[in-house]
Amino acid sequence: MPQRLCRGKYDSENLKPVPDEMPDEEAISQYLCIHQPHHISDFMKNAVAHHGVASVLSQLIAPNVKCMQSMLFIKPPRFPGQAWHQDEVYIPTRDRSLTGAWMALDDATVENGCLWALPGSHRTGYLYSQRKHDNPLEFDGALESYGFEDKDEVPVECATGDVVFFNGYLLHRSRKNRSTRFRRVLVNHYMNAYSLLPWHNPGEGGRMALADYRGIMMVVGEDPYAWKGTDPYGDAHVRSFDPAALESD
Ligand SMILES: O=C(O)CCC(=O)C(=O)O
Numbered sequence: 555m556p557q558r559l560c561r562g563k564y565d566s567e568n569l570k571p572v573p574d575e576m577p578d579e580e581a582i583s584q585y586l587c588i589h590q591p592h593h594i595s596d597f598m599k600n601a602v603a604h605h606g607v608a609s610v611l612s613q614l615i616a617p618n619v620k621c622m623q624s625m626l627f628i629k630p631p632r633f634p635g636q637a638w639h640q641d642e643v644y645i646p647t648r649d650r651s652l653t654g655a656w657m658a659l660d661d662a663t664v665e666n667g668c669l670w671a672l673p674g675s676h677r678t679g680y681l682y683s684q685r686k687h688d689n690p691l692e693f694d695g696a697l698e699s700y701g702f703e704d705k706d707e708v709p710v711e712c713a714t715g716d717v718v719f720f721n722g723y724l725l726h727r728s729r730k731n732r733s734t735r736f737r738r739v740l741v742n743h744y745m746n747a748y749s750l751l752p753w754h755n756p757g758e759g760g761r762m763a764l765a766d767y768r769g770i771m772m773v774v775g776e777d778p779y780a781w782k783g784t785d786p787y788g789d790a791h792v793r794s795f796d797p798a799a800l801e802s803d
Pocket residue numbers: 627635636641654656668669726727728739741
């Protein structure tokens with residue numbers, strides 16, 4: 555499945571076509587992570603709305619659930635992970651309903667850079683500050699959250715097909731892929747459709763409390779704000795990282 559995206563088979567400025575003779579493995583090895591693939595691919599839209607995942611989300615979150623983000627991690631050998639963070643820092647919800655569904659497309663192990671989490675760190679609803687990290691060989695360029703003890707972190711090793719659901723306040727990270735295998739994962743983010751989404755858009759009449767990004771996709775139930783319509787989807791885009799991370803160690 556990532557082959558078609560990585561071979562540039564969709565209408566996207568950011569995912570350029572590759573020569574026919576290029577092997578799939580080489581084509582997919584160009585990318586750490588493709589953001590918003592569901593904006594351009596019907597296959598990915600169907601994955602976002604996966605029936606089994608949607609059914610769990612309706613129990614975990616609420617009867618009405620919308621999705622605002624998909625991320626297809628490919629993470630080839632030697633590619634970096636992402637430092638400690640809470641997803642809610644990036645995608646604020648009004649009611650703490652942000653939930654990630656992390657779907658393993660390969661076995662994810664400590665060696666190939668599985669997810670690590672700090673159990674229970676979502677409970678208080680505390681959002682930690684962020685800073686630039688100093689470990690470009692391990693993590694991509696995203697900022698790191700800091701100000702907490704991380705000795706109790708646990709690896710979240712998964713078999714292909716497993717789905718991990720986690721709250722947007724959970725502190726998590728992943729490390730560099732130190733294996734010779736890919737670590738592909740589809741991570742989609744969902745929230746209660748009743749919560750406004752102050753992500754990207756300024757509020758109505760300049761009111762922050764009314765800010766509501768509408769580039770969303772309903773996956774369960776009714777959209778209470780259907781009267782607003784939805785924003786047209788944009789392109790997919792590619793996550794960049796420091797090529798120094800590809801040094802072996
Ligand atoms: O799986 C990874 O490498 C990182 C995923 C992640 O941090 C996220 O989904 O927010």
